[in-house]
Amino acid sequence: MLGTNLASFVAINQLRGWALRIDRRNPSKCSNIWHIAVVPDAHVSGKDLEALARPFACFARIDREALEIRSWFAPEATSTVQNEKARRLAATHGDLARDWDRALETGAEIGGRLMQETGIAQRQSQLVLPRSRGLASLWRRLSGRPIPEPEIRRTLGRMGHLVLESLRQLGDIGPDRDIAPYVLEGPEGHRIGLDRASRYEETLFHETLRRVLHPVTNPRYLVVVPAGFLRGRSQLFAVPPRFDGNKRRAGIFWKNWQAMLGRGQLVYTRTVAGRGLLQSARLRTLRNRTTHNPQWK
Numbered sequence: 297m298l299g300t301n302l303a304s305f306v307a308i309n310q311l312r313g314w315a316l317r318i319d320r321r322n323p324s325k326c327s328n329i330w331h332i333a334v335v336p337d338a339h340v341s342g343k344d345l346e347a348l349a350r351p352f353a354c355f356a357r358i359d360r361e362a363l364e365i366r367s368w369f370a371p372e373a374t375s376t377v378q379n380e381k382a383r384r385l386a387a388t389h390g391d392l393a394r395d396w397d398r399a400l401e402t403g404a405e406i407g408g409r410l411m412q413e414t415g416i417a418q419r420q421s422q423l424v425l426p427r428s429r430g431l432a433s434l435w436r437r438l439s440g441r442p443i444p445e446p447e448i449r450r451t452l453g454r455m456g457h458l459v460l461e462s463l464r465q466l467g468d469i470g471p472d473r474d475i476a477p478y479v480l481e482g483p484e485g486h487r488i489g490l491d492r493a494s495r496y497e498e499t500l501f502h503e504t505l506r507r508v509l510h511p512v513t514n515p516r517y518l519v520v521v522p523a524g525f526l527r528g529r530s531q532l533f534a535v536p537p538r539f540d541g542n543k544r545r546a547g548i549f550w551k552n553w554q555a556m557l558g559r560g561q562l563v564y565t566r567t568v569a570g571r572g573l574l575q576s577a578r579l580r581t582l583r584n585r586t587t588h589n590p591q592w593k
Contacts, residue, residue, distance in 0.1 A: 326389040330382075340371045340378050356410055356590050360385055360392070363399045365592035368415060368482065402592060412498045413489040414505055415482045415587035416452065448486065451557075452479045456488050458556040459505045462539065462549045469497050477501075487589055500538075506586050507536035512577040514565075516540040519553060520573065521560040532577035535562075 315327040333344040349369040356367050361381075372378040402408065456477025463469045475493045479486055490501050512518070517535035534540075539549040550562045565574040 324393065326392050328386045328389060330386075335375055338374050338376065340373060340375055345371070353588065356592065358392075358396055358399050360395045363395060364402070365396075365399050365410075366589065367591070368587065368589045399592065408592060410590045411489060411593045412502050413480075413482075413487040413589040413591055414502050414509070415484065415487050415589045416509060417485040417585065449479045452486055452488055453477060454556045455508065456490075456501075456505065458549075458552050459501055459508065459536075460490070461556070462552045463500060463504060465548050465552070466538065466545065468500055468538070473497070482589065484587075487591075489591075502588070504536045504538055507538075508533055509584060509586050510534070511581040511584050512574070514574070516565055517546045517550075518563045518565055518570070518573055518577055519550070519560045520563050521557075532573065532580055533560075534577070 312329055315329050318327065319325050331348055333342070333348045335342045335345060352369040353367050356365050358365050359370075372381055400408065456479065460469065460475070460477055464471050464473075469475070473493070475497065476491050478489050478491055480489070481487070488505065490498050493501065512532060512534045515534040515537070517540045519533045519535060521531040521533070523529055523531045535546050535549050539545045546562065553560060553562075563573055564570050
């Protein structure tokens with residue numbers, strides 16, 4: 297075991313390589329590489345853990361209990377459980393090759409490959425929810441109760457279809473391509489992916505989707521969605537760069553927004569009023585974030 301506070305991506309990889317090169321005459325060897333984070337209490341959280349999770353996002357690795365090959369980092373809820381799990385997995389390293397083989401069987405009938413997914417935390421500011429219908433729905437929103445899981449999935453599914461159909465109409469994805477977005481449970485919320493897509497189509501889809509969900513920077517167009525009690529507060533979303541080059545392109549995105557999500561107003565940000573909204577959008581969406589989650593399927 298080597299204790300270090302190195303934060304350099306290259307230096308950490310050199311240490312990993314050093315561990316793997318030991319005993320090179322034994323091709324079936326296995327090296328246990330320990331990553332240690334200091335947490336403030338029994339809950340697995342804190343800045344050290346966030347710093348530790350960032351390098352993990354660069355690699356696809358096996359979750360031996362789920363038998364999935366993926367990049368996202370999902371530790372147990374408490375340090376006691378997580379430490380016990382780490383010790384148990386380290387003690388059974390002899391089964392590692394078998395577990396990899398079983399995980400690689402996923403998608404074997406279609407060739408299997410590493411697919412991209414976008415992870416989104418359960419932040420209401422990143423979801424365009426339907427208008428309240430009925431007293432029960434209105435009371436839930438006024439009291440701040442959690443959004444029901446089916447409603448979150450439906451909303452994220454609509455946002456995925458919005459991006460896909462907009463790219464189709466722009467001509468970036470062929471209209472005859474039999475691809476569709478899907479929504480699954482993720483490490484901190486949900487994952488959005490694209491079925492039966494090429495790598496180029498996947499990359500295009502996820503780059504565009506993340507621009508909608510990311511913090512607003514300096515887009516030419518914003519979508520303003522009335523929200524909150526008496527619609528006194530708005531949600532603000534950027535029109536992705538692929539669509540904000542001119543009014544015609546922005547119109548394609550806006551037309552699909554109305555069809556899929558149905559609410560909002562398209563605002564040009566290069567006016568006096570638009571600049572005020574743009575500044576507000578930057579502040580309100582500052583905490584929005586998504587993650588890039590490769591997964592073998």
